[in-house]
Amino acid sequence: MKIQLLYGTETGNAEMLCEDIETHLADDHEVALANLNDIDPADLDADTFHLVVCSTYGDGDLPASAQPFADTLETAGTDLSAIRFAIFGLGDSSYETYNxxxxxxxALLVKHGAKQVGDRAIHDAMGSDMAEDLALPWADDRIAQAADLFAET
Ligand SMILES: Cc1cc2nc3c(=O)[nH]c(=O)nc-3n(C[C@H](O)[C@H](O)[C@H](O)COP(=O)(O)O)c2cc1C
Known part of the structure; x- marks a missing residue:
């Protein structure tokens, strides 16, 4: 399966986590890795499963590298109805605006028609779990779910 890992980050944690996921998946899948900053919503590909990792900044806001993508999506109104994605959030439960x-x-991707595969998973920087200990099984699980969906179409 073709996998596109996309990260939205402020200080690099989401990028590092995506690099770990890329290494984990590389033997079995064709994996590409990109910063949301470098992606136009119109470039997302219907034949690719998108794994998105995004942190939270400010007061429950998108991190800086995800904001241009979100702005372009809202402005252009891109139709994402052929796009499938799963999402993993990085946050800190000491903030009221956790994750x-x-x-x-x-919500923005779904609003523009994209199909979310599985529930959003989240990591808490205040908790005892390492992000990769949650994110690698998350990636495997969502890819298994997506494989069934891609096989049906
Ligand atoms: C200034 C600042 C603001 C933050 N705001 C929030 C927030 O509102 N909600 C939340 O869940 N986490 C918040 N966090 C925690 C980050 O989301 C968390 O540290 C994450 O791992 C950062 O990932 P990144 O380096 O990929 O951006 C904040 C962290 C900082 C330093």
Missing amino acids: QGSEKLA
Whole structure:
């Protein structure tokens, strides 16, 4: 399966996590990795499964590297109805706006027609889990779900 890993980040944690996921998946899949900053919503590909990792900044806001993508999507009104994605959020539960960045990005993608595969998963920087210990099984699980969906079409 073709996988596009996309990250929205402020200080690099989401990028590092995506690099770990890329290494984990590389033997079995064709994997590409990109910063949302470098992606136009119109470039997303219907034959590719998108795994999105996004942090939260400011007051429950998208991180800086995801904001231009979100702005372009809203302005252009791109139809994403052929696009499938899963999303993993990075946040910190000491903030009242815990993990709202990934929540906002998921809602925006769905609003423009994209199909979300599985529930959003989240990591808490205040918790005891390492992000990769949650994100690698998350990626495997969502890819298995997506494989069934891609096989049906
Ligand atoms: C200034 C600042 C603001 C933050 N705001 C939030 C927030 O509103 N909600 C949240 O869940 N986490 C918040 N965080 C935590 C980050 O989302 C978390 O540290 C994440 O791992 C950062 O990932 P990144 O380096 O990919 O951006 C904030 C962190 C900082 C330093």
